Amino acid sequence: MFFETFISLHKSLRMEVRPIKIKEGMKISELIESFSFSAFNARRLGESAKLWRRMIEEKAFIFLTLAGAMIPAGMREIIKDLLEKEFVNSLVLTGANLVHEICEALGFKHELGDANASDVELAENDVNRIYDVFISTSSFMAVEELLATLFKDLEGSRSSRELVWLIGSKLENSFLRTAFDKKIPVFCPTFHDSIAGLHLALYGKKVVLDYKKDISEILDLCSQKRKMGIVIVGGGVPKNFALQAMLLSNGFDYAIQITTDSPQFGGLSGATLEEAKSWCKLKKDAKTVTVYCDATIALPLICSYLVDNKL
Amino acid sequence: MFFETFISLHKSLRMEVRPIKIKEGMKISELIESFSFSAFNARRLGESAKLWRRMIEEKAFIFLTLAGAMIPAGMREIIKDLLEKEFVNSLVLTGANLVHEICEALGFKHELGDANASDVELAENDVNRIYDVFISTSSFMAVEELLATLFKDLEGSRSSRELVWLIGSKLENSFLRTAFDKKIPVFCPTFHDSIAGLHLALYGKKVVLDYKKDISEILDLCSQKRKMGIVIVGGGVPKNFALQAMLLSNGFDYAIQITTDSPQFGGLSGATLEEAKSWCKLKKDAKTVTVYCDATIALPLICSYLVDNKL
């Protein structure tokens, strides 16, 4: 039935694959445009850029969920831009990305490393490895110092969003500060599953991290009377936490997924966006695109398209 | 240096690949034994079974971490067996696996589904899809009823481990009951990121889920004076939560990983176990094996080997 429509549509609308043509001095946004008439993941990358732009155009409320080591990999300026330009209205990120962002904001730098380095020698030199990125153990001591000070006298129960804003308020030059300044809600549903969580357990004797408050807040955000969109980078808890918040509302209108995982193993991070429709986390007629690509490549390309196609 | 030793060792010890020979009525444990003289992931599967057995032999304390939809996929009896036979001393699982186990224990069944089904039609029929598994929405209502009752009058702050035992105490025929009965610690660091978490937010007005208590408890478990082992199924938060708990101790002695993710994209679930050595989560000389295989295939095979090679 779907397909009959499709075939007849197809017969009238049939569109050709247009071979990609490189020009000298070509802009990223031009290439992304031409990607959408090619195939495989280039086409999807092009379509995802256009769908994101459409979300912005329709003034949708847009969640960005962030898993995978995006901050160590050099994506922090892009996240900041997305918040500043309001291409994203709420962020859901992992505790690891939070911690690594604090490192960078405090002036500690991730370094170009080697994925084949000896991990034993790295350990002996107080260097930690994230695939081909190195970071020295001393960076985390600076994080500990900041968080110990913050957590020591903190009292009562706090959502991860409140803790993230509190941390953001103490930093300069960080998307966490941007979020605090612009009052953009940033949820961190794996705060406890990170070095920040260890520090909370060690130093925050009087404070309780209460995710029930995060759940209430994100449920409220999901029940807004406007178009709702989501951009999922890498799956994991951030993906599920934001999608699940729609269980009590009407489902997302738009969804984009950038992942390197595959559907055929049954796990959440690789699950198709269609699957989320069976759970009513997406509306039946939601527009969706999944790009199977390392987000370090796809995200800068898509953002470049958004910047060049501002409304 | 490592390799010089290796080459000279290799010259004296060189071992041949032994072609696998199938016999009529062959037992799984025989095949696993012969896998360890083949190559690629069959060899690793054989080696992981032997390494797990060695952990048991050396009376190591063994964590099993469980991500991916293992309960919907039919792995619950295996988990129960692993706990009953004490092949595992602590479990770290996702909220989703917890919720689906409650469904099954309450008598609701997952069903053989079709990965290509129309998710829109499924939604209209109150059927939820997990790749090729279906589960009716009504199952979750039964979960809600149980949890609402449990959470309504619950007071104070509780670790996820305490909540899991509480739930287990109310069930029959579930590995959660086994864990409760045998006092095996089961951590659920994404309890809040599941339907159980939603119910906690809706009904548990007087109780706080306090992961700081889980962190304290798992840090204690990790500081035991005995060999420490970990078996990681599928990565995710359970992997990180257990590995990270070693940051304040000496590192694991043994680690097995069963994953369908790949290292080259820089994410945690695909990260090599060697990478964890640079973080000192594993000892420098820790023995490790990673099997790149769907856990629905690998886990039953390995467990069968353990059952047939009991001490």
Place this chain on the structure above:
Amino acid sequence: MFFETFISLHKSLRMEVRPIKIKEGMKISELIESFSFSAFNARRLGESAKLWRRMIEEKAFIFLTLAGAMIPAGMREIIKDLLEKEFVNSLVLTGANLVHEICEALGFKHELGDANASDVELAENDVNRIYDVFISTSSFMAVEELLATLFKDLEGSRSSRELVWLIGSKLENSFLRTAFDKKIPVFCPTFHDSIAGLHLALYGKKVVLDYKKDISEILDLCSQKRKMGIVIVGGGVPKNFALQAMLLSNGFDYAIQITTDSPQFGGLSGATLEEAKSWCKLKKDAKTVTVYCDATIALPLICSYLVDNKL
């Protein structure tokens, strides 16, 4: 339409996922049986074993296509068994698998190696690496000697199938000899893309490798008036060569695929078996199963099921 039928079928036939239960001394064939009531790739593995058995039961003509380093990985006895027991009626394999089988048949052994070995040091020690398998360069000298002798005085045009039988006739203890003895056609459409091909170019001055003869022969095999089946291990040229031979006939009735590649990148080795229906290489109502798993694990399991469920 398809799905409406499915839903109504589903309502009457709904089958439960049956949790896998391990028993002491469990036979592989028992586990495979229970796999077919689980999920994800375990279920598919179970279904593929049953589908292969059905092909045998219906006296289908069965092609086995073999790509990937299956012989170095220890699968040669299994291939031999499949031919001897007539679970397979024709083989299509890569030149690499042919060459490594000759090595083994000549008494040279692949060795258990290390995927992280230094390839430079290996080269200096005349050791070649295939992931975690080593083979010494001297093995290939023995192959060269054999092939030089065979090719030197060979005249006329020969199909790869004729060359494979000729080689098989000179070997003992090899599935190539089994094929020669039992007159089972073995095609090697990448004969020229292997060390054997180099030797043919160097020594076979008077012989021409003529694939047109292979094409004629496989076209004839594909036009038989009986059920036609195919078991595809690892994709590549063997997959395409056998599927394409159906373009002039009616299409396969049954197809099984064991692959570690994924569909979403648009390549042939990961392409779904459904895609082959649009090309009429498979019949519209062909029964198909794809198992996403390392064949070193899946193939021995499936063969074990066949051996225990002989007709």
Place this chain on the structure above:
Amino acid sequence: MFFETFISLHKSLRMEVRPIKIKEGMKISELIESFSFSAFNARRLGESAKLWRRMIEEKAFIFLTLAGAMIPAGMREIIKDLLEKEFVNSLVLTGANLVHEICEALGFKHELGDANASDVELAENDVNRIYDVFISTSSFMAVEELLATLFKDLEGSRSSRELVWLIGSKLENSFLRTAFDKKIPVFCPTFHDSIAGLHLALYGKKVVLDYKKDISEILDLCSQKRKMGIVIVGGGVPKNFALQAMLLSNGFDYAIQITTDSPQFGGLSGATLEEAKSWCKLKKDAKTVTVYCDATIALPLICSYLVDNKL
């Protein structure tokens, strides 16, 4: 030893990850430059672009090998550009890419399709599917007509390279014509494993496709006294055919690989370039980069960098 050098080098040279910053109207070549200071596959993509440029700068002889459905996916203009600008000196491609290029050159177009279309309905409408690309069966009839005419009276033995040039000489507006005009050797080691191969078998009664001639020719190309480079797109026979041709020479100096396959399953298409060093197909000190990314995304990006950074 390697790593000691590395650590000390690292201590003096340590380079920071530089967060990627998007600018309005940003050129692709600028982004690629900044990719090389990020991480994971973005970094590798940046490094591969620089390495390819270095090959050109050093006047290396550069092979491009092409597997996967690159022509259907819209890459034909890029291939043409690479040949015209002499960024590539020889091409090794699959028979499928050859056939689809002939379709396009004859004016038949691939169309934007749907990966979830019903393949049975497509077959009934004479539409063939390659993931999300459609092509009508009639296109192939035009190919057949051309090839039948060409092959009918052709006599003697021909290499695939000769056949490709012959075909190219009959086409306008195709990279095959460019190759013919500029006398750039194009090898097609799976010519026989394609529709063109079927037509050769059906119509080319007096001609023999003799790969021994291809082998001689590529062996000669590989023995040139200049720097030798290779750019591998997608693995398969083209990868092996070109790498193997170095077995009798000194090995490649430079190698780039763009693949979506992974090393851990032991197959050739996912094998690391380091592994090729153990076979002496690459020099010990060869510079190598592997980018794990869909080539429809990576190839246009890299080519754009080359165009903007001409010498």
